[in-house]
Amino acid sequence: MPREAWIRLAVIVAAVAALELLCRGGAIRHTAIIPPSEMAQALWRILRAGTFNADIVTTFRDIALAAAISIGLGFALGVGIHAWPDLRLGLEPMLASYYAVPTFILYPVFIILFGVGSGAITAVAVMLAIVAMITATLNGLDRIPSALRRTARVMRMGPLSTALRISLPAALPYLFTGMKLSVAYAVIGVIASEFILSGSGIGYSIAYAYNNFDNQTMYGLMLLVILAVVVINTGLHMVDRRLNARRGR
Amino acid sequence: MRQAVSVTLIVAVFLVLWQVLHLTAGTAIPGPGETLARLRALAATPAFWGHCAETGQAFLLAAVLSIVGGLVLGVLLGSHRLAGGVSEPILINLYALPKVTLYPVVLLIFGLGMSAKVAFGVMHGMIPLTLFTMNAILQTKPVYRRTASVMRLTPLQAAWTVILPAIVPEVMSGVQIAVSLALLGVLIGELFASQRGLGFLARHAMELGDMPTVLAVAATLIVFALALNAALRRLARISPRAS
Numbered sequence: 001m002p003r004e005a006w007i008r009l010a011v012i013v014a015a016v017a018a019l020e021l022l023c024r025g026g027a028i029r030h031t032a033i034i035p036p037s038e039m040a041q042a043l044w045r046i047l048r049a050g051t052f053n054a055d056i057v058t059t060f061r062d063i064a065l066a067a068a069i070s071i072g073l074g075f076a077l078g079v080g081i082h083a084w085p086d087l088r089l090g091l092e093p094m095l096a097s098y099y100a101v102p103t104f105i106l107y108p109v110f111i112i113l114f115g116v117g118s119g120a121i122t123a124v125a126v127m128l129a130i131v132a133m134i135t136a137t138l139n140g141l142d143r144i145p146s147a148l149r150r151t152a153r154v155m156r157m158g159p160l161s162t163a164l165r166i167s168l169p170a171a172l173p174y175l176f177t178g179m180k181l182s183v184a185y186a187v188i189g190v191i192a193s194e195f196i197l198s199g200s201g202i203g204y205s206i207a208y209a210y211n212n213f214d215n216q217t218m219y220g221l222m223l224l225v226i227l228a229v230v231v232i233n234t235g236l237h238m239v240d241r242r243l244n245a246r247r248g249r
Numbered sequence: 250m251r252q253a254v255s256v257t258l259i260v261a262v263f264l265v266l267w268q269v270l271h272l273t274a275g276t277a278i279p280g281p282g283e284t285l286a287r288l289r290a291l292a293a294t295p296a297f298w299g300h301c302a303e304t305g306q307a308f309l310l311a312a313v314l315s316i317v318g319g320l321v322l323g324v325l326l327g328s329h330r331l332a333g334g335v336s337e338p339i340l341i342n343l344y345a346l347p348k349v350t351l352y353p354v355v356l357l358i359f360g361l362g363m364s365a366k367v368a369f370g371v372m373h374g375m376i377p378l379t380l381f382t383m384n385a386i387l388q389t390k391p392v393y394r395r396t397a398s399v400m401r402l403t404p405l406q407a408a409w410t411v412i413l414p415a416i417v418p419e420v421m422s423g424v425q426i427a428v429s430l431a432l433l434g435v436l437i438g439e440l441f442a443s444q445r446g447l448g449f450l451a452r453h454a455m456e457l458g459d460m461p462t463v464l465a466v467a468a469t470l471i472v473f474a475l476a477l478n479a480a481l482r483r484l485a486r487i488s489p490r491a492s
Binding site for chain 2: 004007008011012031032033086087089090091093094096097099100101102104105106107108109111112113184187188191192195196197203206207210218221222225226229230233234237
C-alpha cells in the first residue's frame with residue numbers, strides 16, 4: 001500500500017476516533033450524534049434482525065433500474081444526437097447547463113404521473129443520471145481518432161463492424177466515465193426522492209426514524225448508505241482509472 | 250444563427266409536448282398556459298416574494314460560504330502535494346455521497362431554520378470547488394513555481410501574483426458548479442423540512458395536490474438557475490486567463 005493510502009487511513013481513523021471521544025465525553029449531545037461505535041452496532045443489529053431488508057432491496061433495485069435505463073437510453077440518445085448535428089447545435093447549451101437546474105423540484109409531477117412509489121422515484125433518478133451518460137457518449141464519439149476511422153475505411157469494414165470493432169472500443173473509456181457518473185447520480189436521485197416523499201426504501205426509513213427520534217436506526221442506516229456509496233464508487237473509480245490508463249498507451 | 254433556430258425549435262417542441270401531456274393526463278398536470286397564469290397570480294401576492302427572499306437569502310449565504318470555504322481549503326490542500334493526494338479520494342467520496350441522508354444530522358445540530366439550510370447548501374457546494382481548486386494548483390506548470398522562486402517571492406506573494414491568476418479558468422468552472430449545487434442543497438433542505446422558502450411552498454402545494462403552484466415554483470427556479478448559470482459562464486469567458 002502506498003504511503004498516501006496509509007496516511008489517508010490514519011486520517012479517517014483519527015477523525016472517527018475524535019468523533020467517538022467527543023460523543024462519549026459529552027461535548028456532542030447524544031440526541032444530536034451518537035458515537036460511531038454505536039452506529040456500527042445499530043447497523044449490525046438492523047442487518048441481523050432483517051427489519052429493513054425489504055427497504056434495502058427496494059432501494060437497490062430502484063438504483064439498479066435507474067442506472068440501467070440511464071446508461072442504455074443515454075447511450076442511444078447520445079448516438080442519435082451525435083448523428084444529427086442540427087439537433088446537437090441546439091441541445092448543446094441545454095446539456096451544458098442541465099445540472100444547474102434542481103431536478104428534484106419536478107418530483108411532484110412524476111408522483112402525479114406514476115403515483116408514489118418506485119415509478120416516480122426511478123423517473124427522477126433517470127432524469128438526474130441520463131444527461132451525464134448522453135454527454136459522455138457525445139464526448140467519446142467526438143474523440144475517436146480520425147486515423148482509426150480512416151483505417152476502418154482502408155480495410156473496407158462495413159458500418160456494423162466499424163462500430164463494434166473501432167468506434168466502441170475507442171470510445172469505451174469515455175463511456176465508462178459516463179456510466180460511473182450515471183450510477184452515482186442514480187444513487188443520489190433514488191435516495192433523495194425516497195427522503196422527500198415515499199412509502200418505502202432506505203431514504204424513507206431514515207426520514208421516518210428521524211421523525212420518530214429513533215437515532216439508533218437513523219444512524220445505523222446512514223452508515224449503511226455511506227459504506228455502500230464508498231464501496232460502489234471506489235470500485236467504479238478503479239475500473240475507470242484502468243480503462244483511462246489504457247487509452248494513454 | 251443556426252443555433253438560435255435550433256434552440257427555438259427545441260423549446261417549441263418541448264412546450265408542445267408539455268401541452269400534449271396536459272391534454273392526455275387530464276387536469277392532473279397543468280399546461281404551460283395555466284402554469285404561467287398561476288405564476289402571475291402568485292407574483293401578485295406578497296407571501297410569494299417572502300418565500301423568494303427566504304430562499305434567495307439562504308442561497309446567497311450558502312453560495313458565498315461555499316466559494317470562500319472551497320477556495321481556502323483548495324489552496325491549502327493544493328499547496329502541499331501529499332495533502333492533496335491524501336484528501337482527494339476522501340473528497341471524491343464525499344462528493345458522490347447522497348448528502349440528503351445526512352440532512353437529519355444537520356437539522357439536529359442547527360435546528361429547523363435558516364442556518365440548517367445554509368449549512369446544507371455549503372455541504373453541497375464547497376466540496377467540488379475544493380476539488381477543482383486543489384487539482385488546478387497541483388497541475389500548474391512547474392515553470393511558474395520555479396519563476397516565482399527565482400524572483401524570490403514569498404509564499405503569499407507567489408500565491409497571489411502567480412498561482413491564483415494561473416488557476417482562474419478552473420476556479421471559475423468550480424464556482425459554477427458550487428453555485429448550482431448550493432442552490433440544489435438549499436432547495437432539497439427546504440423540500441424535506443422547512444417552514445419558509447420556495448422549496449417549502451412547492452412541498453406544501455404538493456401535499457395539497459395543487460399542481461399549478463408546484464409547476465409555477467418549478468418554472469421560477471428553473472429559469473432562475475439557467476439565467477444564473479448563463480451569467481456565470483459569461484463571467485468565466487471575460488475573466489482574465491493565464492496565457
